[in-house]
Amino acid sequence: MGWVAGLLLVCSLMAHAQTPKTAAWKTGTSPGGYTYKYLANDPMQARFYTLKNGLTVMLSVNRKEPRIFTFIPTRAGSNTDPRTNTGLAHYLEHMLFKGTDRFGTLDWAKEKPLLDKIDALYEQYNKTTDESKRKEIYQQIDAASGEAAKYAIANEYDKLMASMGAQGSNAFTSYEQTVYLEDIPANALDRFLAVQAERFRKPVLRIFHTELEAVYEEKNRSLDNDGRKVQEATMAALFPTHNYGQQTTIGTVEHLKNPSLVEIRNYFDKYYVPNNMAVIMAGDFNPDQVIAKIDKxxxxxxxxxxxxxxxxxxxxxxxxxxxxxxxxxxxxxRISYRFPGGIAQNQAVAIMVDELMSNSAAGLIDLNLNKAQKILGGGSSPQFMKDYGVWSLFGRPKQGQSLDEVKTLLLGEVAKLKSGDFDQKVMTSIVNNYKKRQIETLENNYGRADKLLEAFILSGGSSYPDMISLNEQLARVTKQQIMDFANEYLRDNYVVVYKRKGEDKSIVKVDKPAITPVEVNREAQSPFLQQVNNMPMGEVKPVWLDYKKDIQRGKIGKSGSVEVLYVNNPDNDLFRLAYRIPMGTNHSKLLPIATQYLAFLSTSKYSSEALSKEFFNLASDYNLYSSGDYTTVRLSGLQENFAKSVALLDHLLRNCQANEAALADLKERILKSRADNKLNKGSILQGLLSYAQYGSKNPYNNQLTNDELKALTSAQLLEVLHTLFDYPHQVIYYGPQPLAALGTALTQAHQMPTQFKQVPARQNFKQLTQQKPEVLFADYDMVQSEIFWVRNTADFDPAQLPTVNLFNNYFGGNMASVVFQTLRESKALAYSTYANYDIPDRKDEQFSVSAYIGSQADKFHEAVAGMNELLNALPQSDKLLETAKVGMKKNLQTERIRQDAIIYNYLDAVEKGIDYDARQKTYESIDKMGYADLKQFADTQLANKPYTLCVVASEKRVTPNDLGKYGAVKKLTLEEIFGY
Structure with missing residues (x-):
């Protein structure tokens, strides 16, 4: 369960919006007399039902794979929290995973009196101000909760969903919605509906105080999140009276410390009613059958x-x-403008305004600030909610540049919108690119369901016709409308938030009372779980890849030296092309610098700005990415522009010209980015992990030093770019063009040498063998502590993959796993925790163990002890293991690897030295494995082994003495971590 920060990004209109004429609703009737609305021109062919009790049902059929993505939203979020109980909707979201009087309980008759007692104690606690008395009451809550937990079955919801092969069980709360999501096998529909109907029937607020502890952790993590603090400051200033700005989704510290179960239950009764909820599905099903089942x-x-x-x-x-x-x-x-609710009628204009400002290619900020390197980076983002819209500009300063200077530059681009100082032709390209994004959205079930969710939350579904016609509305937007809009709404009426580096003295941590770990009853099963698991599921046979049949192969080049790996796209006019060159950062440290330099270069035919516009006009995107061993040049777009796009990319790489001023600016920006990386705890932790695996010289710090960067010349970087296609490479293509025609088009548009260059020698990084416990520490000003366990184990062996996959699923890979149940559900030590036995990318590398827990600094020792206990002694739960096995089989039965993912799956197998779909071996082995196999595996690879503990925390909160209890401590400098 998680909280979604920020605002709801939507592409929809309010029901009352005055828009150009759009498609009219039509009416159809399913067998059984279920009437639905639909649109004749809807590419999703969505049906909109309203059942007798007011429940909205939205269905979109997509038969590309035997799975269904589902949302169950309620139109209530933090906006509808009482001012005296903020965070309540979010609390409730968490508790709706705890079961009812029929599941999640061993004995409801015995559990209920204890839960009633806990309810009353919380009400007493809520009204008590004397701290000593509060502690006494909480001790009673803790004791009663421990007794009640003896009758609770933790995570039974997750077990129910895992048993039917569901993926990504989760939920989120934001201003105007609380949404529950699942991705289920198509043959699990009956089980899914049985669980969801029961879930919302009468939720029980059990195991509350440990879940509340998780919410405390979530709140404290937010105090370490500067981006969230900027968001909250922005909204508070934009909305001095509206709940958008006056209460946050997680809630205030004071309200978190004084929860009321009575208020939470009242909230559920008030807002979780059918006429305020929906069931949304996109995937493989018969809508006539599904609507009857949902109704029942x-x-x-x-x-x-x-x-x-x-x-x-x-x-x-x-x-x-x-x-x-x-x-x-x-x-x-960050500069943010507030739009009135009525702005929805000009929503197409607002989107066009934002796209003209920032579209990642040819917007005013993209060209005039980012490409001109006047700032470190910037952009814009439109946000529309039910009551208001918000439009934000954001920018990061270069070295020596003030935030006010960045602000002035951003406002300068806004002034160009007002005066019409922008290229009107870009507006046509924006429409074409939006069309491409629409096609991409419809390719997957999530994208379809998400559009339906937007329509429901903002308008109950009535705005859907405008969503479908938005592309046509964008095409009708005029330059004058843009100017009028900008002059009306973009005045000196904005909020500017300066995110400055420095100590935040306003942080008030949530002080959490001590709690006693509770029972989780892993082996227990309610009759309801057994009943659901006994419901029949139709047979779905797994489909394995056959690399020889599923991938077509061709040759191009003067001597047929370039292999083409091809998969046809029969569904639409989009293509994805990639050139895969076996040369990466392990071969050349210049590659990542050269690919950044490319963005600022011209050719003899095009200026740098013209190149960006040309690609955007073609609705084509390209990017270059260098991993350790490969550089991949990717190009995607509309097939009708394939030949032009390929030729343009070749022209750019072969003919780009030096720009000394751009290189000087780029070096400054890279140096500033490097300095910023040292302020990012995620980047620091990533560096620690690489150091733990490989030692002081590792892939993460394998970079040019700052002095080497400063000494780089354009000639060196142009040599890399001009010769990139002179090295051996493979062509990867997914699109509608037949293979033979593709070969002809590529031969004409893609220049290849008669003989390829030899790839430079590879820098090898050898994984360490941990001989003794060690602690790698980086000091960072934060409330939390981030703790990772790292250990390299055995050489890669494909025969181990079935055991590894089952172990990960059972031990630490999801919310039904041992690690999550123990460390979060039972002991309430963290909001986030997991563990994994990692599979290497290459056959000549080793497996490794990684385990993580993000905990409050005052729980550091408890967190470390908790994870160590699990790593050293694998708990046995036959029921949990059976759930993991059944869920894995159902997932594998319904998983379909499609499109160019087929090719990348094949290439991944080649790197591992296998020529078959490894999933099949796992599937065939699942039923043969038991706890004894996992125990032997864990004892051999995990238990009682020396680990390297990687810790990012504040030295004020986690001291050297604390760290020294777990091994020899090495406090790394940022230079050691980053290599510069």
Whole structure:
């Protein structure tokens, strides 16, 4: 379960919007008399039902794979939290994974009196202000919770979903919605509906105080998140009275410390009613059958009047509002404008405004600031919600540049919108690129379901016709409309938030009372779980890749020296092309610098700006990425522009010209980015992990030093770019063009040498053998502590893959796993924790162990002890193992590797020295493996072994003495971690 920070990004219109004429609703009827609405021109062919009790059902059929993506949203989030109980919707989201009186319990009759007692104690706790008395009450809560937990079955919801082969069980809460999501096998529909109908029937708030501890952890993690602090400061200034700005989704510290189970239950009764909820599905099913099943499952729900949040309108913003946020991360500035609710009628214009400003290729910020290297990086983002819209500009400063200078540059680009100082032709390209994105969205079930979710949350579904016609609306937007819009709304009425580097003295950590670990009853199963697991599931046979049949092969080049790996796209006019060159950063440290330099170069035919516009006009995207062993040049777009796009990319790489001013600016920007990386705890932790695996010289710090970077010349970098296609490479293609025609087109547009250059020698990094416990530490100003266990183990052996995959699923890979149940559900030590036996990329590398827990610094020793206990002695749970095995089989039965993923799966297998679909071996081995196999594996590879503990924390909170208990401590400098 998680909280979604930020605002809801949507492409929809309010029901009352005054828009150009769009497609009219039509009506159809399913067998059984279920009436639905649909649109004749809808590429998703979605059906919109409203059941008798008011429940909305949205269905989109997509038969590309035997799976279904589902959302069950309610139109209530933090906006509808009572001002006296903020964070309540988010609490409830967590608790809806805890079961009902039918599942999640061993004996409801014995559990209920204890839960009632806990309810009453929390109400008493909520109303008590004397700290000594509060501690006494919480001790009673803790004791009663321990007794109640003896009758609870932790994570039974997750076990139910895992047993049917569901993936990604999760939920999120934001301002106007709480949404529960699942990705299920198509043949699990009956089981899914049985569980979901029961889930929302009468949720029980069991194991509350340990889940509350997880919410505390989530809140404290947010205090270390500078981006979230910027967001909250922005919204508070933009909305001085509206709940968008006056209460956050997680809630205030004070309210978190004083929860009310009575208020949570009242909230559920008020908003979780059918006329305020929906069931959304996209995937492989018969809609006529599905609607009848949904109606039957949720018919028990009774319609109730719902009063949603209806605030008094905000007063106009008439002056610039300035805020500051402090923290350890790099400095940045954000400028945000508030739009009135009625702006929805001009939503196509607003999107066009944003795209003209920033579209990652040819927007005003893209060309005039990013490509001109006037700032370190910047962009814009439109955000539309039910009551208001927000448009934000953001930028990061170069070395020696002030945030006010970045702000001035961003506002300078806004002024160009007002005066019409922009290329009108780009507007046509924006429409073409939006069309491409629409096609890409419809390729997967999630993209389809997400569009339906947007329509439901903002308008109950009535805005869907406008969503479908948005491309046509964009095409009708005029330059004058853009100017009028900018002059009306983009005035000195914005909020500017300066994110400055420095100590945040306003942080108030959530002090959490001590709790006693509770029972999780891993082996227990409720009758309801058994009943659901006994429901029949139709047979779905797995489909394995046959690399010889599923991939067509061809040859191009003067001597047929370039292999083409081809998969046909029968569905649409999109292509994806890649050139895969067996030369990466392990061969040349110049590659990542050269690929960055390319973005600022011209040719004899095109300026750098013209190149960006030309690619954007073709609705084509390209990027170059260098991993350790490969550089991949990717190009995607509309097939009708394939030949032009390929030729343009070749022209750019072969003919790019030196730009000394751009190189000088690039060096400065890279140096600033490097300095910023040293302020990023995620980057620091990544460097620690690489150091733990490989030692002081490792792939992460295998970079040019700052002095080497400064000494680089254009000639060196151009040599890399001009000769990139002179090295051996493979061509990877997914698209509609036949293989023979593709070969002809590539031969004409893609220049290849008569003889390829020899790839430079590879820098080899040998994985360490951990001989004794060691601690690698990096000091960082934060509330949390980030802790990783690292150990290299055995040489890669493909025969081990079935055991590894089952072990990961059972031990630490999901919310039903041993690690999550023990460390979060039972001991409440962390919001996030997992463990994995990692599979290497190459056959000449080793397996490794990685385990993680993010915990409060005051729980550091408990967290380390908890994970160590699991690593050293694999707990036995026959029921959990059976759940893992059944779930894995159902997932493998319904997984379909499609499109160019087929080719990349094959290339991954080649790197591992195998020529078959490894999933098949795992599938055939699952039923043959038991706990004894996993125990032997864990004892051999994990138990009682020396690990390297990687810790990022504040030295003020986790001291050298704390660290020294777990091995020899090495405090790494940032130069040692990053290599510069």
């Amino acid at each position: 499952a949720f018919a028990y729900m009774q319609r109730k009047p719902v009063t949603l949040y209806n605030p008094v309108p905000e007063a106009p913003l008439t002056a610039v509002q300035t805020r500051e946020v402090f923290g350890p991360t790099p400095e940045s500035v």
